[in-house]
Every structure is written in C-alpha cells, then in structure tokens.
Amino acid sequence: MICGGKFEIMDKLLIHGGKPLEGEVCVSGCKNSAVAVIPAALLADSPSVIENLPYIDDVLVLRDILKAMGAKVELSDNGSMYIDPSGLNAFTTPMEMARRMRASYYLLSVLLARFGKAEVAFPGGCDIGVRPIDQHIKGLEALGAKIIIEHGFIKAYTSGLKGAEIYLDVVSVGATINIMLAASMADGVTEIVNAAKEPHVVDTANFLNAMGANIKGAGTDVIKIRGVSSLKGCQHSIVPDQIEAGTFMIAAAATKGNVIIKNLIPVHLESVSAKLIEMGVEVSAGDDFIRVKSSARPKPTTIKTLPYPGFPTDLQQPMSALLSIADGTSIITENIWESRYKHIEEIKRMGAKIKIEDRVAIIDGVEKLSGAPVIATDLRAGAALVIAGLMAEGVTEISNVKYIDRGYENIDKKLMALGADIRRISV
Ligand code: EPZ
Numbered sequence: 001m002i003c004g005g006k007f008e009i010m011d012k013l014l015i016h017g018g019k020p021l022e023g024e025v026c027v028s029g030c031k032n033s034a035v036a037v038i039p040a041a042l043l044a045d046s047p048s049v050i051e052n053l054p055y056i057d058d059v060l061v062l063r064d065i066l067k068a069m070g071a072k073v074e075l076s077d078n079g080s081m082y083i084d085p086s087g088l089n090a091f092t093t094p095m096e097m098a099r100r101m102r103a104s105y106y107l108l109s110v111l112l113a114r115f116g117k118a119e120v121a122f123p124g125g126c127d128i129g130v131r132p133i134d135q136h137i138k139g140l141e142a143l144g145a146k147i148i149i150e151h152g153f154i155k156a157y158t159s160g161l162k163g164a165e166i167y168l169d170v171v172s173v174g175a176t177i178n179i180m181l182a183a184s185m186a187d188g189v190t191e192i193v194n195a196a197k198e199p200h201v202v203d204t205a206n207f208l209n210a211m212g213a214n215i216k217g218a219g220t221d222v223i224k225i226r227g228v229s230s231l232k233g234c235q236h237s238i239v240p241d242q243i244e245a246g247t248f249m250i251a252a253a254a255t256k257g258n259v260i261i262k263n264l265i266p267v268h269l270e271s272v273s274a275k276l277i278e279m280g281v282e283v284s285a286g287d288d289f290i291r292v293k294s295s296a297r298p299k300p301t302t303i304k305t306l307p308y309p310g311f312p313t314d315l316q317q318p319m320s321a322l323l324s325i326a327d328g329t330s331i332i333t334e335n336i337w338e339s340r341y342k343h344i345e346e347i348k349r350m351g352a353k354i355k356i357e358d359r360v361a362i363i364d365g366v367e368k369l370s371g372a373p374v375i376a377t378d379l380r381a382g383a384a385l386v387i388a389g390l391m392a393e394g395v396t397e398i399s400n401v402k403y404i405d406r407g408y409e410n411i412d413k414k415l416m417a418l419g420a421d422i423r424r425i426s427v
Pocket of ligand 1: 031102171335379
C-alpha cells in the first residue's frame with residue numbers, strides 16, 4: 001500500500017488448519033506493561049535498563065518517540081532497552097508517532113511531572129470502541145494540572161503537582177497507571193480508589209518503587225503513593241504477557257493439541273484456566289508454566305469480561321473463536337468495550353454461527369470451520385482469526401497482520417515451532 005509516499009508492506013498470514021499444536025512455547029514480556037514502563041523511565045535522572053521487552057511495533061514506536069524527544073535509547077536484539085533520559089529536551093510528542101499507539105497518553109503524566117507541562121497527541125490504538133480519557137484527565141486535574149484539548153493534542157500544565165485522593169468512576173488500567181506515574185513525584189500523598197489491579201499495573205508500580213518511588217497497594221483497589229523529589233534509573237525485567245499466554249492456551253485447546261506455555265505467572269491466568277477446564281480441556285500448572293491438553297470438542301460455556309482478576313476482555317475475541325466449534329451454545333458478554341465484535345463477521349465467513357445483540361454474542365457451536373480469506377480489524381481480532389485458521393479445514397489467509405504484530409512477538413514463528421502450518425507472506 002502506498003501512503004504518504006511511503007511503501008507499507010502489507011503482510012498476510014497463510015494457515016493450513018487442522019494440525020494439533022504440540023511442544024513448548026515461551027511467553028514474551030507484557031506489551032501493556034512495556035508501554036507504561038518505558039515512559040516511566042523518563043522520570044528518573046539517570047539511565048535505566050529494561051529487559052524482557054517484546055519485539056513489537058508499540059515498543060519500536062516508543063523508542064522512536066523517546067529518541068525524537070532527546071533521550072538516548074538503545075534497543076538490543078535480546079529485548080533489552082537502555083534509556084538515558086538526561087537529554088530529554090521536549091515536552092511535546094511528535095504527532096505522527098504518538099497517534100500510532102494507544103498508550104502514548106502515559107507520556108502526558110511523565111512529561112508533566114518532569115517539566116510542569118506536556119503536549120501529547122490524542123492517542124490512537126485499536127478500533128474496539130470509544131476510548132475515553134476522562135478519568136485520566138480527572139486524576140491529573142486532581143493533582144493540580146490544567147488540561148486543555150486543542151488541535152489534536154492533549155495539553156497539560158502545572159505549577160507543581162500535589163497529592164490528592166482520587167476515586168475512579170470506572171476501573172481503568174490507563175488512568176490508574178497514568179495517575180500513579182504523575183503522583184510518584186507529586187508533593188504529598190495520593191490515594192487512587194477503585195484502582196485497576198492488572199499485572200501490568202503491579203509491574204509498573206514495582207519499576208517505580210525500584211527507582212525510589214513510594215507506592216503501596218498496587219494490585220488492590222486502593223493504591224497509596226507518597227511523592228518523592230527524585231527517582232534513580234534502575235534495571236527491570238518486564239512481567240510475562242498474560243494475554244499472549246492466554247492466546248496460546250486457547251490455541252492449544254482449539255487444535256486438540258498438547259502444549260506447555262512457559263515463562264508465565266499461572267495466577268495471572270486463573271480465569272482463563274478455569275474457563276478452559278469448564279469446557280473439558282485439561283489444564284495443569286507448574287511454578288512458571290501451564291500445560292494445556294485437549295482431545296475432544298470443547299463444551300460450551302458463558303464468558304463475562306471484567307477487570308482483573310475477572311476474565312480479560314483482551315481474550316474475549318480469541319475465546320470466541322474456540323467457542324465457535326463448541327458442542328452447544330455459548331454466551332459472551334463484553335462488559336468493557338462497546339464494539340469488540342468486529343472479528344465475528346470474519347469468523348462467520350469461515351462457517352461460524354454467531355449472533356450479536358449489543359454487548360452479547362450468542363455462539364451456536366458448529367462441527368468445523370472452513371478456511372477463508374479474512375481481514376484482521378484490530379489486534380485481538382487478528383489473534384482470534386489465527387486461532388480460527390489453525391482449527392479450520394483448508395487454508396485461511398489473514399490480511400492486516402500489522403495489527404497482530406502490534407501485540408504478539410513473532411506469532412507465526414512461535415506457532416510454526418509448535419507444528420502449525422503457517423506462513424507469512426509480504427505483499
Ligand atoms: C488497557 O487499555 C489495555 N491497553 C487494553 O488492551 C485493555 O483492553 C484494557 O486496558 C482493559 O484491560 C493498554 O494497556 C495499552 P481502560 P485502557 O482504561 O487503559 C473506560 C490490548 O488488546 N474508560 O482500562 O485504554 C473504557 O471506555 C488492549 O492489549 C473510561 O470511561 O483501558 C473502558 O470501558 C486493547 N474513561 C474501561 O474504562 C477513561 O478515562 C476500561 O478501559 C478510561 C477508560
């Protein structure tokens with residue numbers, strides 16, 4: 001595709017379905033932690049080294065944004081990033097870069113805390129529904145920031161951030177992390193009530209505390225942050241990606257395979273394991289791995305997406321692919337995002353029988369899906385189509401693989417190593 005004079009390679013994935021996945025796969029670092037921890041490193045007055053980063057587009061975009069703003073950033077092939085923030089000389093992000101990812105809003109709190117002002121392009125990201133940031137704004141204003149939105153930028157100014165008690169009207173991962181970032185260097189104590197508890201919230205708090213912040217309660221509903229005057233760079237390894245891990249668990253079940261998913265924290269996947277067991281799948285866990293084994297058609301179940309530790313919305317789409325061949329009718333209720341069913345039309349082209357009523361998907365399981373040309377509309381929709389292709393009869397061609405590459409490191413190579421007949425072709 002030629003756009004803006006730049007030739008964009010539009011990769012496709014070609015999958016010949018029906019092969020059971022067998023063997024071991026290693027989970028990469030968590031995308032949704034990486035996109036918070038990398039900006040957080042800018043709060044320090046000395047260099048940090050962040051390890052176990054996934055080699056995905058969002059990490060590359062953040063590297064480019066930080067470099068464009070004067071920081072020294074080196075990303076090595078083994079997934080470790082050296083960040084020296086001392087050269088940071090801009091409080092505004094390059095529009096064309098910041099729009100390429102949802103989580104560019106974390107730069108707002110970091111630049112505000114460093115410079116007392118920040119101008120960040122309105123975030124981009126997946127098309128899964130309206131992505132409001134009212135809770136981010138509520139939190140930063142409570143800390144003493146003045147926020148205006150103009151010309152596609154969110155602009156924030158402050159004469160000094162002060163601790164505050166902030167109640168989140170909705171459980172928001174982004175708002176929780178954004179407020180935590182700003183409050184870590186505010187004057188006084190901040191309390192975030194009704195905070196998100198996702199593993200990446202905890203991982204970001206752990207990184208901030210390793211830099212010298214004083215954050216207690218991350219992973220619970222109430223996070224208390226006592227602001228400090230400065231933070232020191234440190235070394236940190238990103239937590240394993242529980243969504244990538246869950247995607248491989250579901251793929252193993254979908255292909256009647258036998259897979260050990262390694263380098264994960266089993267408790268982060270409790271809701272997924274519980275649902276797969278309900279569906280008749282064998283799931284067993286060790287200290288840092290989960291084995292998923294299945295030899296029968298899955299039983300139907302009901303899924304309601306909820307904030308952590310509920311069933312994760314990011315695995316709703318992959319799970320809907322598996323449920324499309326269950327032996328009965330399943331019901332999914334998507335409680336987090338209002339239009340996270342764009343993949344359903346594509347799976348129906350493969351023979352699925354699914355009806356959408358507002359936030360509810362009614363899935364009448366069919367014996368088998370058949371391969372077809374389909375289009376990924378967003379990151380986890382793409383993952384759902386990969387799972388559908390892995391279990392379908394015949395060949396599935398998935399376009400818009402760039403969406404999948406945003407959140408999954410080398411998904412084709414990892415699946416090929418598990419015995420999938422999958423090929424990436426660049427068009
Ligand atoms: C994060 O998005 C993740 N992205 C999303 O993952 C994930 O789906 C989501 O959390 C929920 O777990 C990153 O971490 C980069 P939220 P975020 O703020 O922070 C409402 C993926 O596939 N809300 O927790 O943007 C919002 O409408 C991506 O990896 C407000 O009303 O999500 C939603 O209904 C997709 N006002 C709910 O809260 C706000 O100011 C949860 O949103 C913010 C959010």
